[in-house]
Amino acid sequence: MSADVGGQIRTIRKIRKMTVRQLAEAAAISVSLMEKIESGSRVPQSALVVALARALRVGTDRLYGQPYMNGAEADDGVQGVIPDLRRVLLTYDSPDDLVTAPRPLDALVAETRQVARMRQDGQYVPMGPLLPGLLMELTHRALSSSGPERQRAFWWLATGYRATNSLAHKLGYHDLSLTAVERVHWAADRSGDPLMQTSAAYLKGGAMLRMGAYTSARRLLEGLADAVERLAPEGALSDEALAVQGAILLKLAILEARDRRPERAHDRLSEAHACADLLGADSVHYEMSFGPTNVRIHWVAALIDSGDADQALARLGEWGASQGRAEWELPVPLAGERASHHHIDVAAARLATGDARGAFGSLQAARRIAPNHARNHPTLRATAATLARVDRTSGEEVAAFARWAGITR
Secondary structure, eight states: OOOOHHHHHHHHHHHTTOOHHHHHHHTTOOHHHHHHHHHTSSOOOHHHHHHHHHHHTSOHHHHHTOSOOSHHHHHHOGGGGHHHHHHHHHTTTSOOOOSSOOOOHHHHHHHHHHHHHHHHTTOHHHHGGGHHHHHHHHHHHHHHOOHHHHHHHHHHHHHHHHHHHHHHHHHTOHHHHHHHHHHHHHHHTTTTOHHHHHHHHHHHHHHHHHTTOHHHHHHHHHHHHHHHHHTSTTSOOOHHHHHHHHHHHHHHHHHHHHTTOHHHHHHHHHHHHHHHHHHOSOEEETTEEESHHHHHHHHHHHHHHTTOHHHHHHHHHHHHHHTTSSSOOOOSSOOHHHHHHHHHHHHHHHHHTTOHHHHHHHHHHHHHHOHHHHHTOHHHHHHHHHHHHHOTTSTHHHHHHHHHTTOOO
16 A cells, blocks of 8 residues: 555545646635645645545545554554454454453553553554454453452453554554544443543544644643543542643644634643653653653644644753754653654654654664554655655665555555
8 A cells, every 4th residue: 555645535536526726725724735735745744644544535544554564564464453352342342251250450450551661662463363352351351240340340341442552543543543532431440440431532633633623632632621621620630640631632622723723732732741741751651652751742742743843853952952952852651652652753844854864863763762653644645645745865775664564656
């Protein structure tokens, strides 16, 4: 499958019998930008892909060409687990019988922790085969237990479903991802933990955002932020609640940036910054990475989503100066998926400003940190495809990278 997003857009535009001007007007962009996107010389931002998909009456996965069945899948085979996951998610409340009794809950919790770490680091290839059996055992354990053990089993089952959602989304199976989000809700509602229920609803808000349902996502996420505040009427939120609240505010910031409201995005980022100051350090609670580092990462992402690549790169330079470097460097350790995603965003920003070599360096960094995540990311693939087309000075190096990503040329 080609990584040429512009080519996909051009093909579907013609099927819909639309002119370039008509599509540009429907997406509220200039004709010249539309022409650059279709020619492959400009990589569209996520928000713009959503707008174009809506105008063309297709899903974003159609424009991205997902799921990617190509050289990458031939090497990794990670999508081979999808049929099993579909069956497990379909039979969530009436699971297939097990050949042997499920393992004790402590053993299942230990494996779910391992899966959660793999998810955070974008290690989809080793994580995928673990999920179907683990979900089945957790489901049987939860349904056959009672009292606190039942709630604990459902809590960890929600965590397992969250990993499934991430895997399905990153591989481009968005229908399965939405089903997994519903299963996270189902399990979280039985966990007896309000913050787990909040984190489940947060995932739904993220899905709404990806589909361009900005009003609905805003309403949901703002309601969640209020609900977290009510968990501590005197304002003394726990570290866990601060992390969840901060993650909600960062999601709202990205939403506002994509909805072309940069001032509101700035306000939400400032609120998240205040939460990070109270938390004091980077953390992971309820599968949410939050802290000073993630606030900065989202600040850059919001600027990029707002179409201000120059300002995003300038901000990286300002923060880098405080480190004695030309550009801000991410602290170590940091969740691999988050770090890889940041470098992919920066690569697209560099390419938009004409820095092809810098863009390629950022793509290489994303690959080093989390190769499974990078290889399946549509923005990396689109950026690499554009570099292979426009940057003739890099020669075989960029071509080899494109082949690794499974891009056909």
